[in-house]
Amino acid sequence: MHPRVKPALRRAWRDLTTVQFGVARAHAVVLGPMDPATASMLDLIDGTRGLPMLRTEGQRLCLPDGHVDQLIARLADAGLLDDATGGGEEAQALRGRPDVLDRLRPDLASLSLTDREPTGGIRRLTARRKMRVQVRGAGRVGATVAAVLSGAGIGRVDVLDGGSVDASDVAPGGLPAGAVGERRGDSARRLVRRCAPGRASRQARPFRLARAARDEHTSAAPTSATDTGTADAAGPYAEPGLSLVVMAPRDGLAVYAPDPFLAGPFMASGTPHLYAGVIEGTGVVGPLVLPGASACAGCLDLGRAERDPTWPRMLAQWRSGRARPVQACDLALATAVAGLAAAHALAFLDGGIPASTGARWEASAPGLDWSAERVGPHYGCPCGAVRRRDPLAEWNQDNSEREDTSMEREPQETMAR
Template identity: 75%
Template sequence: MHPRVKPALRRGWRDLTTVQFGVARAHAVVLGPMDPATAGLLDLIDGTRGPDMLREEGERLGLPHSHVDQLLSRLTEAGLLDDATGGGEPADALRRRTEVLDRLRPDLASLSLTDREPTGGISRLTARRGMRVQVRGAGRVGATIAAVLSGAGVGRVDVLDGGRVEASDVAPGGFPAEAIGERRDESARRLVRRCAPQRAPRRARPFRTTRSPFAELPSTAQGAGAAADTAGGGEPYADPGLSLVVVAPRDGLAAYAPDPRLSTPFMESGTPHLYAGVIEGTGVVGPLVLPGASACAGCLDLGRAERDLAWPRMLAQWRSGRSRPVQACDLGLATTVAGLAATHALAFLDGGLPASAGTRWELPLPELDWRPQPVGPHRECPCGAARRRNPLGEWERVMDERDDTSIEGAAHETMAG
């Protein structure tokens, strides 16, 4: 181990003996009391020395070995240390690709703050490369989500949509103006490749999948929907299963009131899926559906019909009526929705349970105030989530036990007061 005080956290002295790491309260940590010699040793914990060399440096500063070990232990317990050489072979391979790592350093710094373990950040980042996400929809929202996920290091991002890119699809984070008239699927593939810091190898290690512990899972490592192919002299390789599907249709109604019939394949295969879109000037992110553990599209449909008896009649008219030639999808709002949806998706892929699980977040213009709309499982929905006790807690427990490659999150020590 080559310990390094997490470089993402700014350091400041509250007084002569108390040091604060971090500015924002969510990740700020205060340590003290600390004498001048120990403060000098902090500057040497920069990833270039192992524990033995740090003990030698401590001797030069008049600090016994036990004091150096105690300091490293305190920093580790506080979640303030990274291991500059840890993470195993996947991390070493990434470090050797300096041009790739340079692209991802801001993401790595962020991940190091959400995991207390010294190798947590680099392990999460390398795990992303072994994941496959599907984005359904390639408009202003969907294309931008795909670009962000690819740029953040997700190994494979597939985009499904038909037709050709229209002028109204162009967005700074998505399709460029030069793509107008191109097939959406082909243009989306180019966008994803252009944003990726590194193309995933055709023959990769098995991808990590994240599926419902309450669904029937195939016995194969690649999961439902996996296919075999051959490459390089007929040697088989695995087409990875989906870790997540992001449903971001160009018609925002399909995100606001998703058709349960269209989510049947996700529910049957136990594939987590997240809804996102813009409808009539209102941004929508969520819910994140964990099949069998959280509210699904069917729960949404049944719950709304129960509260509003006219809802099924109105919804049938909206779905069957003539589509509007222009969607009310403000560019700034669409970009905001795409950013939040991608952030929730990455948080889930990194092993967390974002606030969109069991909740739909709505952002209407012009107030621009994110409003949480809890979405509970419906007792009559065949998904079965309503019949389980604490299903989201059970989801976390089972997934931690099943997936040895998952990175378990932890709470952070925060500044007192």
Template identity: 65%
Template sequence: MHPMVKPALRRGWRDLNTVQFGMTPAHALTLGPVDTATGSFLDLLDGTRGLALLREEGRRMDLPDGHVDRLVERLARAGLLDDARGGGPEAADLRERKEVLDRLRPDLAALSLLTSEPGDAIEHLTVRRRLRVQVRGAGRVGAVLAALLSGAGVGEVDVRDGGRVEPGDIAPGGLPAEAVGERRDESARRAVRRAAPGPAPRRGPGPPAEADTPGFSLVIIAPRDDVSVHAPDPSAAEPLIVSGTPHLYAGVVEGTGVVGPLVLPGETGCAGCLHQERTDRDPAWPRLVAQWHSGRRRAARACDVTLATTVAGLAAAHALIFLDGRTPSSAGARWEVSVPTLQWHARPVWPHSACPCGAAEKGKQEHISEDRGTHATMAVQHSQEFCRTTDAARLAGTWRAHV
């Protein structure tokens, strides 16, 4: 192990005996009491020395025997240490690709804030490079979103869309102006390749994919059609529900941006649940949706470029949280923001008993198990907690199978 105080956390002395690591309340930690010699020794924890050399440095600084090991253990237990050579063989290979790692160092530093064990951050980064994600939609939201995921180190980002690029599809970070007239999917894939920090690791031979199994860790549905953003078609996601593929919705409708729900098939509310719940509240809902879909085509749909970019960024962040093994707050909820107030609101998407996705039925079974004194968690509790927690302990075991 080559211990390194996480470089993402700025360090400062609160007083003569207390060190604060980090600035923001979300990640700041204090450590004390710390004497002057130990404070000086912290500067040596920069990843260039192994434990044996650090012990020698400690003796040279007249630190007591065992003090270095206790300090390293204490810092590691607090989640303040990384390992400059940790993460396994794939991490070692990534470190040798200096031009790739240099592009990803800010992402690696950010990942270190979300991991506790030394070496975990770069291991998460190597996992990202093995993942396959599909983005359905190459408009102002989808193309930017796909490029962001590629730039964050996701190894394969496939973009699907039809037609040719129109001037209104152009957005900074997405499709360039010179792409007008080109096929949307091809242009978006070029944007993805431009954003990538480097080539993804080669895939080894694996079993052939089944016809109904997309083989993606996550599918992101980012339609250019504003009606499909506001009222996602349940039938379009049926193959994803059947294959158990997690999928996330994102887009802009009129002056409102939407991120979510992240659908974990059989666990959380889906597009069908959303449709059923809206119909329960408003019997005219199906009639309105049919009229919106059959209405006359407009010359341009409202899609403010800054709002679209904001939605793409937040959706990409939610996607990465999920791909890194946690559960974002969009699981079982739609995050919505409207101009001009720009205040985000979470609207739960509850599993509906009339929806064939099975999430409501699973919730009933877990509720019965809870009543019998088991440790199962109710699906309704999941839907509530998804809006305020990132604890993915139970779901991670299920959904990492798609990685």
């Protein structure tokens, strides 16, 4: 082990014997009391030394025997420690790819903050490289989501959309202006490859899922191949199942009022899916649907019809009416929606339950005040989520082999608030 104080956390001394790691309250930790010699050791715990060398440095600082080990244990218990050489063979393989790792170092630093284990961050980063996500839609929102997921290290990102790129599809983080007139699928494929850390391989690459539990909740339906080339070579030649589908159609109505029929294959295969898009002047992220465990498109549809009996009649008119020549989709709002959707998708893929699970986040121009609306399971929906006493807890139990991202253990040190 080569211990390292997590580099993502800024350090400041509250007084002569008390040090605070981190600025924001979510991850700030206070340690104390700490004498000057022990404080000097903190600068030496930087990942360049193993425990034997750190013990030697402790002796040179006149620290008592066992003091360095106690300090390391104390930092680990507080969730402040990384292991610069740990994480297994896959982590070592990633460290051997500096062209890839240098691109992902900010992501790795962030992941280390959400996992208390010293090797948690690197393990989650390598797990991303074995996942496959499908994005349905290559407009201003969908293409940007695909680009962000690819750039964040997701091993394979497939983008499904038809037709040709229109000038209205162009976005700084999505399809470029030079892609106008090209087929959306081809242009999205190049975008994903361009954003991926490391060059993509033209030949088939072996894959395997990051977590065994994801095998039970994935779909192997064929999609457009957009291998980012970030997956490691291991195991038999096979494509991974879908870890997540992001529904980001160019028509915002399909997100604001998703068709339960179109989500049927995902519900049948148990594939988690997340809705994201812009309708008129409103950005929408969610719900994230965990089939059988949280509210789905059918629950949303039935709940609306129950609250407003005229809703089905109006929805039928909107869906069957003449297509609008231009969809209102403010560029800044679309970019914000894409970023929030990608963040929620990554939080789920990293093993968490983001706030969009069973909820919709909305922001409307000009105020752009994000607010959440809970979407509960409906008793009339055949998805069965309403019959679960605690759906999200049961989902976690069903997927118990996933790595735990919870912060259940409180450090012995005082948390800064």
